[in-house]
Amino acid sequence: MEPDGVVPDAASLRAQVATFVAAHDPRAIEPLEFLRARFDAGLAWVHYPAGLGGQSVPRSLQSIVDRAFADAGSPTNHPERNGIGLGMAAPTILAHGTAEQKHRWLRPLWTSEEIWCQLFSEPGAGSDLAGLATRAVRDGDMWTVNGQKVWTSSAHMARRALLVARTNPAAPKHEGLTYFALDMAQPGVEVRPLRQITGDAEFNEVFLTDAKIPDADRIGDVGQGWTVSMATLMNERVSIGGGALPREGGMIASAARTWRQHPELRTPGLHDRLLRLWADSEVARLAGTRLRQQLAAGVPGPEGSAAKLVFARLNQEISEFEVELAGADGLRYDDWTMHRPSGADFFGRNPVFRLLRAKGNSIEGGTSEILRNVIAERVLGLPKEARVDTGPWKDLPR
């Protein structure tokens, strides 16, 4: 088998962690101070550049560093609290931000001092994101923003938001957008919970009324908002569909466990479904592994879109299976009161919760139908839909 070059770098990174921990006793130092120092030592996200929390080594080495820190009893940066910040905002800032923005935002983002959210979708702009209507108007070095955003996870906890807004209504819709980082701690930002079919309010509606953004917080050029947004969304699809799991991880875990623990629930039809779902889950997991190996080898493929489609389908089918397997217990929920969870938990609580939450998987981060369009047109090269929305945005029917 071929060596993949991981071994020598892994040893040196472990040595760096050991040196760092020797100088920064995790039991004696405040967690935040420890995390800031870890960032400054280039041991936060090792694939990031030097000076921005990393040292430009392959991303595959990150798990070695994380394990070494965990083994040393180090405090965590609670990545589960800042999924959008770490998974989407950070790569977008890295790719499109200025040097000053990277230095200002990335460290408090990584330490989770500043939680980020994403102000993209609107009541009138779901799949057709480029049709969005939130307006940003410039006056000197300050922008004023008015509009309504929706489906915003973490907005009630977030200090900053990725925002895409219309800056030129007279341009065609994709060309009149600009991308910003919005400070959520200001009077012009109102966050209201958006309750979903699980009973929880994991998401929010965000009302922007004369909210202010300094021009220094614009990401990318004026009119380049669509290009920057695409970078964010590709990261979203990778992060929704592409997480590394062990065998029988994810949605299949509890279904398989229930099957083993409750022989009295088994029927031949359910057995066949379970075998199919288990096999498809494991194959999807292998496909995710292969995708990450392609990325590590520097040959990224378009398979991330496939991963998200498969993930959504399997989560829905497995959770439907699990509730049916539970039989009489499948009629019981745990609690309909409105919780405000700090992050998305697709696999938590009880089977009914999982069934209901999974219905969002084929909608959030690009509906499965839009993803099929994307695959057909961008991967397979099939002809695009005939467009009727090519003129100035302000003249389009809404």
Place this chain on the structure above:
Amino acid sequence: MEGPAPVTESAVTAPAQAQPLDLLYSETETELRGAVRSVLGDKAAWRDVLARTETAQTYDQALWHALAAEVGVAGLLIPEALGGAGASYREAAVVAEEIGRTVAPVPFLGSSVVATTALMSVGAAALLSELASGTLTAALAVPFAAGPGSRPAPTVRLDAPQAGDGSGSYRLTGTVSGVADALPADVLLVPADGVPYGLYEVRTGDGVVKDAVVSLDQTRQLCDLTLSQVPARQIAADEAAGRAVAAALLAGAGLLASEQLGIAERCLEMTLGYVKERKQFARPVGGFQAIKHRLADLWVLVTQARAAARAAADGMVTRPGAEAELLVALAKAACSDTALKAAQETVQLHGGIGFTWEHPAHLFLKRAKADSIGFGTADAHRASLARLADLPALMP
């Protein structure tokens, strides 16, 4: 590169899994693909493949000679000391993909994978040397439909030796139906019941009757074998023989998954090409969303099948035993369904032309359907997960 793993030796020991599965294609594998594709491109155009299905010689001996001699695929798995290439199932899987892409009528799977694995399992050096050179081909005399979990009951029995038979020689009588790649084989490896149960070498010139089957897939035409007191030489007995057959069936299923991946990829490419060209209602039919979404779904299935096929090929090398069995079961299940779906979509999305004899779609449909049964159906492989993944059926 490593030789084929001794799949049978450590079926009960937990595999060491320090290295993750390697699911990509190495440079060596990509080079090998190029060499195989070049020969197949010259000598296995679909019109020639189609024409050959209606001749008496459905296997293409000239093509096989070119692949075996020029590229060396016949001895790919055989150690260099015996004249082979000393490669592994990973490389063989790439050859299988290319054969699937062209539905080429050559006995690579039956001779260079299945029979070769059985012979390597028992260390039959002399026969392996003959196979490596490509001068001889062999087939394991089991039904093509037999899967790795279903040790086929021998339908051939050992006879009493006749007067004049030398010591160590045996005679076999019985029938085996629906055997793949036996038509062109010079040597049959026949599992036979008796005392002892064993695996026997039979030269097909020695009175074996091969009745060609009118096969669903004439690009891999099956035959029924009849043996009447045919002279045979024992190459393994008892458990060693059983292990050799099990290893061969596992390799057959694992590598057939890669062939199915090749079928699916070629079908998707062919169909994409067609729907971009074919115009109805004054536009390419590939611009209609009903068709775009079907092809997007098919592409997703192919990405999953590719990962599964690669995992099986790598797992057979690096994780012999139960883990290899599990990965092969996953791959054969996924790739069977995907190749068949791809071929079905190819027929449908080509419209009328896809239903004609003068279009290659039916060659792929027939190969895909036959392959979905060969070495165990998708359902049989999923059923084996009940044991391999501890998902037991009904009450214990």
